[in-house]
Amino acid sequence: MATSSRPAWVTDELITQWSAWVSRDASRRGPDRAEPVTAVAPFDLAPIAAVPACTPEDVTAAVARARADQPEWAGTPLRRRGDVLLAFHDLLLERQDQVIDLIQWETGKARYHAWQEVAQVAAIARHYARHARHYLAPHHVRGMVPGLTKVKEVRVPKGVVGVISPWNYPLYLGVGDVLPALMAGNAVASKADSQTALTMLWTRALMAEAGLPTGLWQIVAGPGAEVGTALVDAVDFVCFTGSTATGRTVAERAARRLVGASLELGGKNPLIVREDADVAAAAAGTVVAAFANTGQMCIHIERVYVHEKVYDAFRAELVRATRALRLGQSYDYSVDIGSLTSAAQLAAVEAHVDGAVAERATVLAGGRARPDIGPLFYEPTVLEGVTPGMAVCDEETFGPVLSLYAYGADSEAVGLANQGTYGLSASIWSRDSREAGRMAVRIRAGSVNINDGAAAAAGSIEAGMGGMGESGLGRRHGAEGIRKYTESQTIATQRLLPLGPPKPGQSAVERFVRRTNGQLALLRRLGVR
Template sequence: MSTDQARPAWVTDESIARWCGGVRRDAKRDEAEGPEPLAALAPFDLSPTAAVPTCTPEDVAEAVAGARVAQAAWAGTPAKRRADLVLAFHDLLLKRQDQALDLIQWETGKARYHAWMEVAQVVTIARHYARRARHYLAPHRVRGMIPGATRVQEVRVPKGVVGVISPWNYPLYLGVGDVLPALLAGNAVVSKADSQTALTLLWTRDLMAEAGLPTDLWQIVTGPGSVVGTALVDAVDYVCFTGSTATGRAVGERAARRLVGASLELGGKNPLIVRADADITAAAAGTVAAAFANTGQMCIHIERVYVHQKVYDAFRDELVRATRALRLGRTYDYSADIGSLTSKAQLAAVGSHVDGAVAKGATVLAGGKARPDIGPLFYEPTVLEGVTPEMAVCGEETFGPVVSLYPYASDDEAVDLANQGSYGLSASIWSKDTREAARLARRIRSGSVNINDGAAAAAGSIEAGMGGMGDSGLGRRHGAEGIRKYTESQTLATQRLLPLGPTKPEESSVTSFIRRTNGQLALLRRLGVR
């Protein structure tokens, strides 16, 4: 595909109309009566992508109501049938992945390899939960009140209708990766698509329908978060939100007023530590991958790099060399290492952080400027040195291709520096002594710590939970918690043989029961029974 052709050639007006038919809107409402459709701008050239209908709060209410009806039938569907459907989706996504990659690139401007990483992550999630959902959600036998006479099970029941609010930076992974376990747990889902990347999510819903998903079980609403997202939080039984810390606080507070649970993956200002014994070449390559993947628009990407003073110069030189070697491009193939930023707002934010730091004395070692010659939203991968606390780039999340270097003298200092600030999402330690690195990792306030990897090892390990501490959020995706959070724990207790109280109301019966029970309690204590 030509670099001057932003819209993929296979995307026709007819296909867009079909995808947009998946947006839940009042069929009786005249087109002129509703809100104006929204068209995002393609980052590669700032041309409009496609007009997507805008929903109203009433549309959200109808979507949730329809989902409730569908969920009642879905909850009774055998687990194997749910899993087979998700595996069918898995196969279709692998088969049609070039279409997914084209759409992701068109709407986000990311490099094709980084788009492919979304596909790889989603098919891994689909396969994992399709195979393991029954294990994660299996009834759990526990000891009853009276051993042998009280039979107790903890079972998992679906929440009902789950609301998923996903961001623009990973429209497939974050848009669909949370939907799959929610469906496998027996829920219906209503997703609020980000206005920048709605087509990717609508295309995926179309693919899920082809795999056999019932019509109303997964519905998509679109429009401004302040209107549509708020209405969704006010209507569903559980909220899964990924986005900024400020918005996450508002979502969590609103859900809490209804006593509705929420998982929130929020911002990060993620640190990477290079110890004196690290493999410098590998650490520099890992830093480049973790700092500049997805053009730095990744919640777990590295923004702060702390390097032991003994190897600081050698690491800095290797990092600068590797950064300058990166290829920027707006191609629909794998020839570019780094793609575009996604919006004018992101370009402005990145430029403001870098320019502000330079004005206050920081040094640009690589990059440091926009590249309109490549595309309107391109910005060079940037390495800064001499960053100080009064600079915004020091403590605020940049969410772009910018990393800052800082020397340190001891492990204790490195841990203290890594723990600065209120975020705690992801961290990285590079060292040949992995045992010592693991000890340091436990002292870092972060949901994930990668050793001799920048960010991908933990995030890609689907059986392990992923989430943040502090201002980086609540709850976990992936692993057991990634599906159990979409269920309620219900206790089923069956009493057999013996009653749980006096057989008669007379005082003698009561005192006899108490005396007998006290003896049993003392016996259990002597036997070491819980």
């Protein structure tokens, strides 16, 4: 088996080895066995590989295996868990060219954008290996009776964490959430996206080489409606990244079981260019934030609001920078923008742009598919004259398309940025960072970048990342990015005397109440608690 886009080093033998990490009953035959899933390569639409698929019964069994191995891992010292993550970190950097090839083969993205996933996952592994002890440390608090009641809050693992990740960032989103879950002492069951399963399976093999016990990270594959549903029904916590519509379903299903969930969902992210902004820098930053990963990322910029006094200058600079981008398919760093990943995504982009043009929006740059480069290529596109009611105005495009709008006052820009139901990421460009900061807290978004499009917040691993409104619940990265995989447990130790009256009887109870009331009044006068 060979295709024009298949990396030369990827053999059938290697694909068979990676596929063995799919958790399923290989002995099942006939109608009870799920049919393999075969994705197509975006660069040429040739088949990638037939990846074994799971049944709901396979998912249940995989979670049971993970659950059986989890207690021993939870009892493993944090230092040892951290050693596994650091070994993985080193192996990932050493063999990054392999996984970058796989990411490109499965998604069609430019090589630099594939490399960014490696850099981000390495940073996550290193961060939690070094800082989990701090994030998960017991917290001592004042007890009910000072001096007699000793209390501490500890963090205990949830058990088995289910991770459902999408195709657009198969390493970063597929593995970046797994690492802190493991570091917190959990086992993990991941659903590999059918488009990008090989990236996850390659990574699972690397984690085994880094020393992760076999049963702790189970991989299941297959249709989301069946396999994803079975996963949500079996695990103790769900980490989901994907569309808002599917996120609602995941949250509802988890809630029926009283199981927690973190959800990073859709976005229609705004960027504001203030009157005092460095126009050239703002235009360059907008191009990166809008067109990186061919616009297929939840935090990419789709709406750009520019102060009317600098609108013309910014528009000219933005159009020039957009037209200068190099499109292509190459396993090197010679191109800026790669392919869209699926025919469905190309169709969605075309529908948004063509619909806007039909309603008299203007294309300033791009605006057309490029089958001469590859079957799923679409030019980075800048639109003007977009109005409410157009799909490209009201809905997430998730492609290389942005719309330009003019505004007159900062208060108007904030109002425009807050339109809609999403609240994931935003950007403000200004020479006055203090004033931009005052604007930032008025914008409904989980992250606001000042003089950067999106990467500054997303790449700051010590800070939380997530959405407001219909962009999701919870945060990845930082303290919450690992604590969400734990339960808070209070351990209280009573010294010398038990709480309550020393003996039964009305008089003893009355004396206890009077004495306690006096203690409460004294504590109030002393300013204690």
